[in-house]
Amino acid sequence: ISLEAAMFQAVREGEFQLYYQPIVDAQTREIQGFETLMRWKHPTLGMVPPARFIPIAETNGLINLLGAWALKAACVQLKQFEEVAKRSLYISVNISPRQFRNDKFLDVLDDAIAFSGLLGEQLVLEITEGTLMIDPVHAESILSKMAERKARIAIDDFGTGYSSLAYLKRFPISVLKIDRTFIRDLPGSQKDGAICNAVLDLAKHLNLSVVAEGVETEEQLQYLEQRGCQYIQGYLTGKPMAANVALAALKESI
Ligand code: G
Ligand code: G
Ligand code: MN
Ligand code: NA
Numbered sequence: 001i002s003l004e005a006a007m008f009q010a011v012r013e014g015e016f017q018l019y020y021q022p023i024v025d026a027q028t029r030e031i032q033g034f035e036t037l038m039r040w041k042h043p044t045l046g047m048v049p050p051a052r053f054i055p056i057a058e059t060n061g062l063i064n065l066l067g068a069w070a071l072k073a074a075c076v077q078l079k080q081f082e083e084v085a086k087r088s089l090y091i092s093v094n095i096s097p098r099q100f101r102n103d104k105f106l107d108v109l110d111d112a113i114a115f116s117g118l119l120g121e122q123l124v125l126e127i128t129e130g131t132l133m134i135d136p137v138h139a140e141s142i143l144s145k146m147a148e149r150k151a152r153i154a155i156d157d158f159g160t161g162y163s164s165l166a167y168l169k170r171f172p173i174s175v176l177k178i179d180r181t182f183i184r185d186l187p188g189s190q191k192d193g194a195i196c197n198a199v200l201d202l203a204k205h206l207n208l209s210v211v212a213e214g215v216e217t218e219e220q221l222q223y224l225e226q227r228g229c230q231y232i233q234g235y236l237t238g239k240p241m242a243a244n245v246a247l248a249a250l251k252e253s254i
Helices: 003-013 050-060 062-085 097-101 105-116 129-134 136-148 166-170 190-206 218-226 243-253
Strands: 016-025 031-042 046-048 090-094 123-128 152-158 175-178 209-212
Touching (some): 003 050, 003 062, 016 062, 016 243, 031 062, 031 243, 062 090, 062 243, 097 105, 097 123, 175 190, 190 209
Parallel strands (some): 123 152, 152 175, 175 209
Antiparallel strands (some): 016 031
16 A cells, blocks of 8 residues: 555544644743644554655645645644633644645635634744745735735745745745754854844844744754844754643643
8 A cells, every 4th residue: 555545544544633843932932832743643654754745745635635624723723722821822834835826725724714713813824935936926816815814924944945035025924934954053053143144134124023943952042042033943942742742831831
């Protein structure tokens, strides 16, 4: 049986799960939101990493079904997180190129918001530069409709794709996520330091938020925080975790 066939079975059997990675305030370390990351626990293969199954789902179109499920489930989960935390949080969800271009995408988004009762502004949709560049005219129309719903757009893996900075002017973008390859060798690497500083400066002047991804050490956090990076995501402040583990972390923090 191929991995592809196993995936269709996995959807039927409910083998896909969502994990949640905290996105924290760099100064206070308080959890502000979570990025949703899909996991597949196959009964005999064990954990199949998303790097293996997402590309297959993107090719065969199953990503539309999986992505719709993930978006709705994540919005519903956020409500429970908020009840426990007793404050407002946000949820960040990865949207693949094919999902973003799907005719039904805005319906899926509206359904997730209406069903969960979240405010649009509590939802961040992560897309890559590549997703915007496939068809910028279409992207502009979808992004403006997302903005009408107050959902925010984050550029994932910022700085690693093929794109021009002009899109930051053209599209209603709210968040830049600095790719972890630029964080990994901080604070030692002068080049990575220069890139992070440039992104932070650019974001400040364009009035965008920045999330530094893949922060694994105290030194990296200090470096970024001192240079005005407001949000941190990485193993240092929380690995991707099952919902019940995230709930326990929120309970502990009140
Ligand atoms: O969860 P990591 O831990 O392994 O995820 C690897 C990659 O898989 C991420 O870079 C992300 O792009 C992709 N990924 C994870 N979860 C999702 C999801 O729910 N939707 C989409 N489209 N991609 C995801
Ligand atoms: O591409 P995207 O940014 O959506 O995916 C996030 C990926 O980064 C996931 O695979 C997640 O497990 C991984 N990740 C999150 N925090 C860290 C970290 O601190 N170090 C490393 N190496 N990977 C991380
Ligand atoms: Mn992401
Ligand atoms: Na990223």
